[in-house]
Every structure is written in C-alpha cells, then in structure tokens.
Amino acid sequence: MSYLVAADIPAEPAGVRFRALLKRGGILQIPGAHNGMAALQARAAGFEAAYLSGAAMTASMGLPDLGMITVDEVCFFVRQVARASALPVLVDGDTGYGEALNVMSMVRSFEDAGAAAVHIEDQLLPKKCGHLNDKKLADAHDMAAKVAAARKARRHLYILARTDAAASEGMDGAVARAKLYMEAGADAIFPEALHSAEMFREFAQRMDDGKGGGVPLLANMTEFGRTPFFTAAEFESMGYAMVIWPVSSLRVSAKASEALYAAIRRDGGTHNMIDAMQTRAELYATIDYAGYEALDQSIVSTVVPRGMPQRD
Numbered sequence: 001m002s003y004l005v006a007a008d009i010p011a012e013p014a015g016v017r018f019r020a021l022l023k024r025g026g027i028l029q030i031p032g033a034h035n036g037m038a039a040l041q042a043r044a045a046g047f048e049a050a051y052l053s054g055a056a057m058t059a060s061m062g063l064p065d066l067g068m069i070t071v072d073e074v075c076f077f078v079r080q081v082a083r084a085s086a087l088p089v090l091v092d093g094d095t096g097y098g099e100a101l102n103v104m105s106m107v108r109s110f111e112d113a114g115a116a117a118v119h120i121e122d123q124l125l126p127k128k129c130g131h132l133n134d135k136k137l138a139d140a141h142d143m144a145a146k147v148a149a150a151r152k153a154r155r156h157l158y159i160l161a162r163t164d165a166a167a168s169e170g171m172d173g174a175v176a177r178a179k180l181y182m183e184a185g186a187d188a189i190f191p192e193a194l195h196s197a198e199m200f201r202e203f204a205q206r207m208d209d210g211k212g213g214g215v216p217l218l219a220n221m222t223e224f225g226r227t228p229f230f231t232a233a234e235f236e237s238m239g240y241a242m243v244i245w246p247v248s249s250l251r252v253s254a255k256a257s258e259a260l261y262a263a264i265r266r267d268g269g270t271h272n273m274i275d276a277m278q279t280r281a282e283l284y285a286t287i288d289y290a291g292y293e294a295l296d297q298s299i300v301s302t303v304v305p306r307g308m309p310q311r312d
Helices: 014-023 036-044 054-060 071-085 100-113 140-153 166-184 197-207 232-238 248-267 280-287 289-299
Strands: 028-031 050-052 089-092 117-121 158-163 188-191 218-220 242-245
Touching: 014 117, 014 158, 036 050, 036 071, 036 248, 036 280, 050 054, 050 071, 054 071, 054 089, 054 248, 071 089, 071 100, 100 117, 100 140, 117 140, 140 158, 140 166, 158 166, 166 188, 166 197, 188 197, 188 218, 197 232, 280 289
Parallel strands: 028 050, 028 242, 050 089, 089 117, 117 158, 158 188, 218 242
Antiparallel strands: none
16 A cells, blocks of 8 residues: 555544544554554554554653653654554643643644644653653643643544543542543543553543443553553453553564564574564565555656757
C-alpha cells in the first residue's frame, strides 16, 4: 500500500474514524507503535488503531520520559505513524506542553499532523511515568481549564483526560477529578496506575451515570508497572472501552537490538543472528517497496537523449 495514492487511504478525518471504532461496541485494542514500521506491522496484524506513547517516543530518542519532548518532535512521530499505516492514532500529550493556550496549539498541531485522539494528564512538570512514585498533581481546576481549551480548539480530535490521582488522593480523588474533567469537555477518561481488578471495576462503576450511559474509559496495560496483567476481554468485562499496550513494541525491539549488538561484539559479525532477522523480502513486503517502485514507473518513463541539440 503506497500512502501516496492508495485507494484505501481514508477521506474522513482521523478523529471521526476513531469515534466510529468506539461506537461499534466491544473494546478497542490499541497497541503502541513507536515508529512507522511498527505501525505497519500493527496494521498487518489486524489492529485498527495505534497508540503513540510519550515514554516510547522519548526512549527512542535516548531520553527519559520527563516531559522533555516538544510538540514539534511529537508531530514528527505522529506524521510517520499516521502516514505509514493510515490508522487513527491516539497520541500521548503529556501535560499539554503548558497552560491553556499551549494546549490549544498542541491540539491544532496534532490534528494537522494526522492524529485522531490525544490524552492529557493532571501532573505538574517534570512529569513522570504514571507507574512511578512521587508524582506531583496539578490543581484539578487548572487541569479542567486545559481540557476545556482542548475542546475549544479541536476540529475532530478525540480528547481523553488522564488522571494520576489514585496514588495520592485515592479513588475518591480520582473519581472527583474525572467527573470534573468530563464536565469541562473531555470525551473519555484515562485513570492511570490502578493496581487491581477491584480498583478498575470500582472506578468504572462510579463513573457510570446510572442511565446506561457510562463514560468511555481507557485502560493502560503496560508491562513492569503497577497494573497486573489483564487481557482485553478482562478489561472489557470491568467496564473499559479502550486498552493500550503503550511501550511493548519498543521493549521488544530494544531487547532484540541489544542481543544483536552483543552478538556482533562477541562473534565479530551477524552470522549467528540471521534467524532472528526480518529478511530483505519481508522488509520490502512490509514497506510495500514494489508498490512504490510501480508507482514511480507509472508516472514517467526515462527518456534517453539521442544526441546533442544543434545550435541555432
């Protein structure tokens, strides 16, 4: 599939397509894709949306996830993932890159880059991974103002408000914040770092309006964090509409690269790692090399000059 002219590239805005996936029912499974290649592989595996993790983006740049990445740097990742896969992409917007006006600029920039959805969180800078200790929370009303700003700026972007309050303010604080953020205009809520099935169920139950119109919720199934392993079906049974695996693709890729470099250093070459590699044919199939080549040839044929033009 060449993204340049492919007939199956959607005409609808990414945010519209993201909403349609949620309206379909069932839990939307959104694997992390830390670059364009990973996004192509996610699509080939049958996924219908992708996630861009701030932790994965910064780690791929050799940086910690402390809110150091810029909007323009994130847009670089958004463009390659959305362009390569044509999937609607949910993007980690960290704390919004500033206050209300900064959030509005972020929303427009992400939309222009091709994002479908964004989540912003109620931490203060320097922010931390949601599963680490000693996170500092923003004032709930300041966060609500950011959500309102995002809502005002968006054209189609789906807006999720993430709250990290469960660790320091308990379930009461997390639920109160989430309800305030919904009132401010969030489309969905992302309760971060819940660490038991009971907590996930309680949060979902307390966010239900009692009229069959529960708030759409996102669950984070990150490895090596506070959340035990649950499957997508288990999260759905707890009342969640979306689940992300944010850094999994980066973790697996990084572990494979580590083994490769160790083997080259040990063996003086890559000969003992061939079986672990994607072949040239597999690579070209993944990136549709033949499709691009055929496209190029269909546009213009090379014309070889037959002789030097004569002077007048």
